[in-house]
Amino acid sequence: MGKYIFKRILMMIPVLIGVSILVFLIQAFTPGDPADLVLGAQQSEETKYIWRDKYDLNDNIVVQYGKYMYRLVTKGDFGTSYITGTSVNSDLARRLPISLTLAALATVVAALIGVPLGILSAKYRGKWIDALCRVISIVGISLPIFWFAFLAIMLFSVNLRWLPVSGLKTAKHWILPVLVTGILSSASIMRITRSSVLDNISQDFVRTARAKGQKESKIMSHHILRNSMINIANIIGAQFGNNLGGTAVIETCFVITGLGTMMVSAINNRDYTSLRASVLVVALAISVINLIVDLSFCLIDPRVKAQYTAGKKKKKKEGKVA
């Protein structure tokens, strides 16, 4: 098991290197000299040269990448912002916890709503409760999140004045962004839960359990849910990634100074160091989440665990994707 975890962590490294190359190429592909954008085109060549030198921009792109990665790996330095001239690390340290907490809380809310409703919907398939849940989930995946956020702001903050409009000062400020993101992302969880519970509900082992007189609640929790858990864990992990990737939108709606608003302002200011750093951090967080989800499969399903301990990794992988 330990060996597998270690290998799985090693597998993250090429992915992260790939992401770093990708985000590094953003700048290479963008037309125009960053010095022109930041200093203004009318500056003398010399000033621009000195400015570019500060950010290694006079080097070849490969050398730039090498220097960047060297500093990142050895010192954990994400580089210096073109706009403020200071390290983006402090910005990241301030903003990352906010976005991570927001995405994590929203995902918890989504799971708390989505999983029970999905189970309910599958259990009462074809009844009114199922119809209601299906309507909720399909509407949920169709709504633009920023619109839903605005409707919530208009109702709860502007008209009823129960909750603050924007910012994150107190616990009350967190309620709307977390609920808005959570409710919308519960829709996908609900759909997947429903379909994977339905996949298992008609299996032979369920009939066997019923035949031996097992309690219905136990059949659901021990036989059906246990087997659906892999799909559910997968979608919850995916939703966390989505919520983290979608922070730009939700943070713009609620004027939250998190990673998302950092990306948007970095793009608008052509501050590639900040953009690179924020995308890299999100990719890292998502890779870690995927790792945790993969590892949770071993806890959920003894069959998966047995495959790893028996060392049949390759076979298992092929089976999983096919």
Added chain:
Amino acid sequence: METSVEKIEKYPKHKSSTQEALGRLVKNKTAMLGFFVLVIMVLSCLFANVICPQGYDAQSITERFTAPGKLPGLQYIFGTDNLGRSMLARILYGGRYSILIGIGAATVGMVGGVLLGLIAAYYGGRVDNIVMRILDVFNAIPSLLMAIVVSSLFGGTVFNCIMAVGIAAIPANARTARGPALAIMNQDYIEAAKSIDASNFRIMLRHVLPNISSVLIVRYAMGIGFAILTTSGLSFLGLGVKPPTPEWGAMLSGARQYMAQSPYLIIIPGLAIALIVLATNLFGDGLRDALDPKLKY
């Protein structure tokens, strides 16, 4: 000739699987509801210049911020915005962009994804490995973030928006195509095709692709709705289509400052997005049920 046709008609008609699927689709009420909403929305956007001949940027300073229904006449049915422009006209003309980008991006994402997925599944081994590792990299970046990054590269025009949203959808589509394609590759008819020396390209397009098409069709239908949603998100952030082009997400973003006094400026464009995406999803769901009879719930 006629007599022989009549003779055949007497026997129970053999239906192709496509006809059977269509029959199931037509019987599905929610899917048909989605279909009709889609048709109505697409047609009214297509004929925007007939419904609103004054165009989307005709301003009337005296009629700014008229709430829906305050003034008589079709062009005031949704009210007017901060510049006195008819919201109906802006919604209809803006819908052209949203639908165009949605279909364009879904197509780009589907073609790219299917190509990658088919190549990975067909050649297998090292090629498969390389493609999948590259997809792993893209997988670590959520699609909205990917679209944000790509669109930041090129700036906001309709074409760039299509590319950004489309490219962001490629990894997921490639995975969707690869899974079933791998299963098809083990079939005897693929071996048969190989043994008569059919070209790789021909086998991929004529033998593998048609057999995974039902999954892809559903994916494509859902992809259009998702692309419209992503595009509106991009425009909302100011990274997609830029105002004064009346794209729905951009309209919503521009109306933020009037949220308290004229909420309809936010409600109406959002409703348009939600309605078209909902209709696509309902139709896509129905398509999946129709094309995949194994899923009979």
